[in-house]
Amino acid sequence: MKIQDMIDTILTKSHPSGTFSLPELIRFAEKGRINGIAVSKENDKQQYLAILAGEAEGAIFIDEKGTLFGDNAVMLITGIESFTLYDVNPELVNAVVAGCRIFEKARMKKENRYEIPEFGKKNVGLGVFTLTIQRNNEPQNGVRVSIRKEGKVVGSDVTTLDGSVGFKLMHGKYDVIVQDRNQQLTTFHVQFEESSSHKILQL
Secondary structure, eight states: OOHHHHHHHHHHTSEEEEEEEHHHHHHHHHHHTOOEEEEEEETTEEEEEEEETTEEEEEEEEETTEEEETHHHHTTOOSOOEEEEEEOOHHHHHHHHTTTBOSOGGGGGSOOOOOOOOTTSOOTTEEEEEEEEEETTEEOTTOEEEEEETTEEEEEEEOOTTSEEEEEEESEEEEEEEEOTTOOEEEEEEEEBTTBOEEEEEO
8 A cells, every 4th residue: 555545544534633834733743742644735736744742753745746755755845834733543653654754853843934035125135046957968857946045945946948947045055955857856055146146056
């Protein structure tokens, strides 16, 4: 049985405890030492968090491109999703966690706030950062690119025919997470500044 089918079977026999934002879910689960599975479904995207004794121990991310598990799934959580939490027997949660365990749990505890420039003030150091994704010097079309700063997702998009994608950002240091067509994730550490507003990243 696929892990998603297992979860769906479990949830049909479980009761929802409420709907939460990610920070609210983490606080609620920790305070009550909850055992359960949290689900977020939006358009063609589905996300699951398996929670044991108040800690997110497993994660799954599903979209039209495929399924990611564990730490790879956590990297694609933006923090603005709405999760419905279901009470689930801890033995069943353990069975789910076995297939999607989170090892770098600190990522789940970071605050997920977007950096939004204030209106009415001069946006010092604000510009468009253009990235071109290549493999063997060939542009990669249709590749998902996410931008993170201090663990927070500040932008996500898919490359165009020329392998490029652009983000409006403040100058500074960022992590670029590239998910290729084989669902492989590659992380780059980049510096965005006025003199370096375009970078070519080789997979």
